[in-house]
Amino acid sequence: MAEHQKNVDAVTGVSTTGHEWDGIRELNNPLPRWWLWTFYACIVWAVAYWVVYPAWPLVSGYTSGVLGWKSRDAVEVQLADLRTQRGAFAEKLQQASLAEIEASPELLSFARAQGRAAFGDNCAPCHGSGAAGSVGYPNLNDDDWMWGGSLEQIHQTLLHGIRSTDADAHVGDMPAFGRDAMLPRPDIIAAADYVRSLSNLPVPAGVTPDLTKGKEVFEANCAACHGADGKGNIELGAPNLTDGIWLYGSGRDAVIASITNGRAGIMPAWGGRLDPTTIKALTVYVHALGGGK
Amino acid sequence: MNMAIKVEKLEEPGDDDAPLYEARRKIYPIAVHGTFRRIKWALLIVTLGIYYLLPFLRWDRGPNAPSQAVLVDLANGRFYFFFIEIWPQEIYYVTGLLILAALVLFLMNAVAGRLWCGYLCPQTVWTDLFQAIERMVEGDPRERREKLKTASRSQRAFEAVAKHTLWLMVAWWTGGAWVLYFADAPTLVWQLFTGTAPLVAYLWIAILTFTTYVLAGHMREQVCTYMCPWPRIQAALTDEYAYNVTYRYDRGEPRGSFKKSEALRAAGVPSGDCIDCKQCVAACPTGVDIRLGSQLACIQCGLCIDACDTVMNKVGRPTGLIAYDTEMNIQRRQQGLAPVAKVFRARTLLYAGLIVIVGGIMVATLAMRGSEGVSVIHDRNPLFVRLSDGSLRNAYTLRIVNKQSLPRRFAIAVEGVPEARLEVVGGISETENGHPVVEVGPDQTYELRALVSTSAKLPANASLPVTFSVTDVIGGETTTAPDHFKGP
Numbered sequence: 090m091a092e093h094q095k096n097v098d099a100v101t102g103v104s105t106t107g108h109e110w111d112g113i114r115e116l117n118n119p120l121p122r123w124w125l126w127t128f129y130a131c132i133v134w135a136v137a138y139w140v141v142y143p144a145w146p147l148v149s150g151y152t153s154g155v156l157g158w159k160s161r162d163a164v165e166v167q168l169a170d171l172r173t174q175r176g177a178f179a180e181k182l183q184q185a186s187l188a189e190i191e192a193s194p195e196l197l198s199f200a201r202a203q204g205r206a207a208f209g210d211n212c213a214p215c216h217g218s219g220a221a222g223s224v225g226y227p228n229l230n231d232d233d234w235m236w237g238g239s240l241e242q243i244h245q246t247l248l249h250g251i252r253s254t255d256a257d258a259h260v261g262d263m264p265a266f267g268r269d270a271m272l273p274r275p276d277i278i279a280a281a282d283y284v285r286s287l288s289n290l291p292v293p294a295g296v297t298p299d300l301t302k303g304k305e306v307f308e309a310n311c312a313a314c315h316g317a318d319g320k321g322n323i324e325l326g327a328p329n330l331t332d333g334i335w336l337y338g339s340g341r342d343a344v345i346a347s348i349t350n351g352r353a354g355i356m357p358a359w360g361g362r363l364d365p366t367t368i369k370a371l372t373v374y375v376h377a378l379g380g381g382k
Numbered sequence: 383m384n385m386a387i388k389v390e391k392l393e394e395p396g397d398d399d400a401p402l403y404e405a406r407r408k409i410y411p412i413a414v415h416g417t418f419r420r421i422k423w424a425l426l427i428v429t430l431g432i433y434y435l436l437p438f439l440r441w442d443r444g445p446n447a448p449s450q451a452v453l454v455d456l457a458n459g460r461f462y463f464f465f466i467e468i469w470p471q472e473i474y475y476v477t478g479l480l481i482l483a484a485l486v487l488f489l490m491n492a493v494a495g496r497l498w499c500g501y502l503c504p505q506t507v508w509t510d511l512f513q514a515i516e517r518m519v520e521g522d523p524r525e526r527r528e529k530l531k532t533a534s535r536s537q538r539a540f541e542a543v544a545k546h547t548l549w550l551m552v553a554w555w556t557g558g559a560w561v562l563y564f565a566d567a568p569t570l571v572w573q574l575f576t577g578t579a580p581l582v583a584y585l586w587i588a589i590l591t592f593t594t595y596v597l598a599g600h601m602r603e604q605v606c607t608y609m610c611p612w613p614r615i616q617a618a619l620t621d622e623y624a625y626n627v628t629y630r631y632d633r634g635e636p637r638g639s640f641k642k643s644e645a646l647r648a649a650g651v652p653s654g655d656c657i658d659c660k661q662c663v664a665a666c667p668t669g670v671d672i673r674l675g676s677q678l679a680c681i682q683c684g685l686c687i688d689a690c691d692t693v694m695n696k697v698g699r700p701t702g703l704i705a706y707d708t709e710m711n712i713q714r715r716q717q718g719l720a721p722v723a724k725v726f727r728a729r730t731l732l733y734a735g736l737i738v739i740v741g742g743i744m745v746a747t748l749a750m751r752g753s754e755g756v757s758v759i760h761d762r763n764p765l766f767v768r769l770s771d772g773s774l775r776n777a778y779t780l781r782i783v784n785k786q787s788l789p790r791r792f793a794i795a796v797e798g799v800p801e802a803r804l805e806v807v808g809g810i811s812e813t814e815n816g817h818p819v820v821e822v823g824p825d826q827t828y829e830l831r832a833l834v835s836t837s838a839k840l841p842a843n844a845s846l847p848v849t850f851s852v853t854d855v856i857g858g859e860t861t862t863a864p865d866h867f868k869g870p
Contacts, residue, residue, distance in 0.1 A: 228764070233769075333769070333771065377831060379807070
């Protein structure tokens, strides 16, 4: 009896667990019954969960549960829902012309969102995630277009590519004037200096450009594609040499290298690889980046 | 000595282990009559009336907007409260409201105890209603105990079915009213009765019917004593000047039966007013004895005051043996001093002050908020673009908000960049004084791409602060958003 009382707290009359820390004893207040039941229910729930859903890892695989539920299937259902939700808009996008898409704020917004995703998946490896490009890969944010920057022209470029295997691809060759021995090196250097002068690029120290000779060489060899004034020709993909944008760099060495070895960047044809609606969305997205004409 | 006891205890634990759970003592409070009961009935009718009927109140907001006074429109992300409309990004108003509610709770507590718990808390109100239904069907506790012995099995079964049916009906109505706050109430009621309401509505009604039935019918005071954190907090918010439902032990003790105390008094021996009839305990919805003093389980509903006053009137002693009183006044009366009422104390003034400040800030921001908004994000990649003529361009995403229920046209302008040219991609049809104009639908946001170009020569690593401004073409209201213009 004496021992019995030792495990009862004198003040509250509640029994203790027998544990004591620095004179503080832990009371053993009983739980409410509903709490205990909830606790048991949780245990039952957990066991039922093991049976019904995937739960335990095995040596190869796992217990799949009687429902056969898979997270992969759940994703499929969600994706199907998404396609259904997009259905109406996607259909409109399919029907609408490029100009109609740009004129309708909600279609434009939908096309740009879809275009942004498609761009990230397909175009970003070369053009960069923000379409800022790099040397040899054009920046699509600016207003300089080798093959034209209208909706229709961008659409054509996307469909058929540039120097691609597509029969309707843009084709235009910048000859390798040096490598193929079409011009002697001094002529190439003179032409390079002349071309750089067209857009007022600074002359490197110690260089005295022979612009008269350069002009002669240019008119004889380059003007056919780039035009007598050097403003280029989008029919041939000949870039404008008088502006501030240089796909392969504006340095003297870079320009000499371009004339010596030629340039023939390739863009794949996306027609047939992407569905027409996605190509439409990409066209609108690229056009709306800011440089579209 | 102490050490020895400790060792002994550690070696012999559990020889008197407590039970695994505490069996619940079911509480059947008696019906009381009096001031506080009447106040509680009135508040019950008012609060439940508001809850059940508010969704049907109409409020004209003009075209393109719902006409329900209080509506949480989850699909469109809007909260309507009479003349106020809250957008998701204005959730801080709800935060402010919650802060305000907490402060009001604190103030209530510092002034007059657990007014919330005793009179206004949904758990209290619905439990009160459910207990009233229980008494209506099964009778008062005494009657109920009699019936357990005398009534036929069929009568008791009938009463049990009647009680639970009535409870479930109230619970169902409670859940039904809840969903009405999330959709147009009259339409949803029609849909519910014709079976065409969305599945989620039925689901929520079922969930809330279940919780109401369980919490108010079965859990009752256990919600207050086991589940609610508020009783734990409120002990820290009261003090000796706070009015609480108090047993005036200075008057009541020593307690004793009426006959005994009358005999003692006749003999000139002091005897307290409490006749130990235990009516205060019988009336208590949480089953506590108020004479033990303030305690966690006491929700301070005042029903023991009514019960005690009734008895005091019967035995011809002054009422108010249990009353709203302060600890300080009991002590002062014991010392023969006059009671004091000190409502203006540091804590009440602090709470009141905070309420005024928070409320003031909320009212001011609500009154000053505009009916339009603009936010801007600079393109991260590329930060800037060199154009063919050598000029620089930065691209931004603008989001324009029209909070009015009519379509509006906004002129967009940018300042801070020399020789700036502004172009906008997306649905532009006109310009106003050379500024591009966009139309934003009623109660909508519109996202567009803004391109700012300049031919001016900028210093290296330039980052010029720029300001986009959006002006309502007709109303003239202007909103601005800052950003930067980056250069190489």
